[in-house]
Amino acid sequence: MKSNLLMALLLLSVSSVYAGDAENGEQLYKEVALERTIRGEQYTDANCETCHESAFYQREDRKVTSYSKLESMVEGCNTNLDVGWFPEDVSDVAKYLNREYYKFK
Numbered sequence: 001m002k003s004n005l006l007m008a009l010l011l012l013s014v015s016s017v018y019a020g021d022a023e024n025g026e027q028l029y030k031e032v033a034l035e036r037t038i039r040g041e042q043y044t045d046a047n048c049e050t051c052h053e054s055a056f057y058q059r060e061d062r063k064v065t066s067y068s069k070l071e072s073m074v075e076g077c078n079t080n081l082d083v084g085w086f087p088e089d090v091s092d093v094a095k096y097l098n099r100e101y102y103k104f105k
């Protein structure tokens with residue numbers, strides 16, 4: 001089960017090397033499925049929105065104030081949660097979140 005998940009993440013990551021865009025980022029973002037305990041609850045399919053709904057990215061006091069901060073926050077959650085995204089994937093997801101919510105130039 002767990003290794004299937006890792007395999008799927010690996011394949012996703014590998015395929016992104018050839019894509020590199022917000023579309024790919026959207027797909028990565030939506031396909032995250034983490035085995036993890038969050039707020040005392042055990043999940044096998046937690047995703048980014050288990051912790052923060054999309055409104056979180058648009059709140060007034062968000063920490064992200066530039067595109068490079070956005071990328072580093074995505075990288076932070078990627079690393080903390082062992083999502084397994086490669087740097088290209090993190091860039092794609094940042095592009096996607098920027099297109100949808102942040103709208104930095």
Ligand code: HEC
Nearest residue numbers: 032038047048050051056057062063064073074077078083
């Ligand atoms: C276990 C809970 C959890 C999960 C799951 C999670 N995050 Fe986060 N995320 C956080 C926390 C906590 C913060 C706020 C950190 C801070 O304020 O310093 C955060 C902040 C962020 C921010 C900055 C938001 C802002 O504008 O202030 C982004 C972007 C982000 N996460 C992306 C992601 C992505 C992409 C995923 C899916 C791979 C993800 N996160 C999954 C806990 C989580």
